[in-house]
Amino acid sequence: MPDSLDALNGRLLKFARERDWEQFQSPKNLAMALAGEAGELLEHFQWLTEQQSASLGPEKTRAVAHELADILSYLIRLAERLDVDLIAATEEKIAINEQRYPVDRVRGDARRAAEYER
Structure with a gap:
């Protein structure tokens, strides 16, 4: 599969449509979900020193990667809904x-x- 925002959007759109979730993915709801996921990302860094935040272990890095993926997914869907x-x-x-x-x-x-x- 090509590594592109269009390809990811197609996959995300298919995922939503197969579950009949596109009806819930208004720009407002996607923006709110995006903000929520950004908050979840922040939780992984809360109370860490600068040095600790730059040298996460493998388990923490994977958890952060999943939060980044959630953020990117909502961002791509929001952009698609707003034709950006x-x-x-x-x-x-x-x-x-x-x-x-x-x-x-x-x-x-x-x-x-x-x-x-x-």
Whole structure:
């Protein structure tokens, strides 16, 4: 199977349709599910040090991978329901961020864009 967002969306759509779940996958519900899964991802890192968060063991890494997969699944379905091309939107957002955060001005500095204008 090709490694693409379109292929994943097709598989996710088939999964939902076979279970008659597409009726529940409104943009609102998908956005809420996405936020919930992001919270579950955060739980895996809560109370860890920076070093611990960068060196998860195999079991924890697998659990985190499953949460990331849930997030990606809901994100892909939400984009499909809203007719958003995630690749094109991401390319556009990178171009915007390249303008907002010019390398010569922000290298090694993690402030928000508005803070650089001061």
